[in-house]
Amino acid sequence: MTLDRRNFLIGSSAALLGLAAGTLPARAAETIKIRDIYKNQNEFSDTAKRLAGKHIEIPGFMAPPLKADANFFVLTKRPMSVCPFCETSADWPNDIVFVRMHKKLDAVRFNRPIIARGVLELGVAKDQETGFVSLVRLVDASFDLV
Template sequence: MRRRQFLTLAPALIAAPVVLRAQDDTLKLRELYEGRDFSPLARDLEGTTIDVDGYMAPPLQADSSFFVLTKIPMSVCPFCETEAEWPDDIVAIYTRRKFDTVPFNRKIVVTGALALGSYRDPDTGFLSMVRLENARLRFG
């Protein structure tokens, strides 16, 4: 291989592992919790942009920029709990803009900034312990 060929291919060779790694970095909801607490991984990733896969629960209200991601498809509301009863298999998702509802049984991947700790949405009253903020979604 000549130097010019190497220099042309070098950026692609360097980027390839990053692209492959990014596909493997999608987290499962269970990885964010350890019992009733946040996992060490979740604490380490707080404030960073992560990918999480799951299913869109039926939104609390139409024409919203908020929904809940669940680990299994749910055709009915899985939340509206108190902080003490917060399930360890859902994540509140706050998108940058309003979104189209996805069928409850279609797997999606959500990318957003991980936020931990109790937060009550002022518009819906929904209480979340784990959120992805400024999120985008795609089909997984």
């Protein structure tokens, strides 16, 4: 019985030390679907508002990039063979997300499912590099094939 108690105490102490040192694995980012970002056409959902400023994951598809060496793309909820970008926030469709990568993009086929990861930003913003206006963005993003 003493040996079991000793192992328990040693394991518990190691776990507490790991927590204090920040060496335990981080909690996975929360996933939200594009359709769940909006409450209605003109208002963000409570879930999206809660996740704003946090690292999240969004599954979807990469629309074809506008230029070959881009560090951004448009994430769509369904495959699109053309880029769906609009010129003003008033015309912004509620089924796309502007994704700004932290490095140059290796584009994938428009019909290949991906998971985009990054920090969720909500509200009207004009991208300084491209001039695009967006309502929903993932910044400092990356993606993986599904």
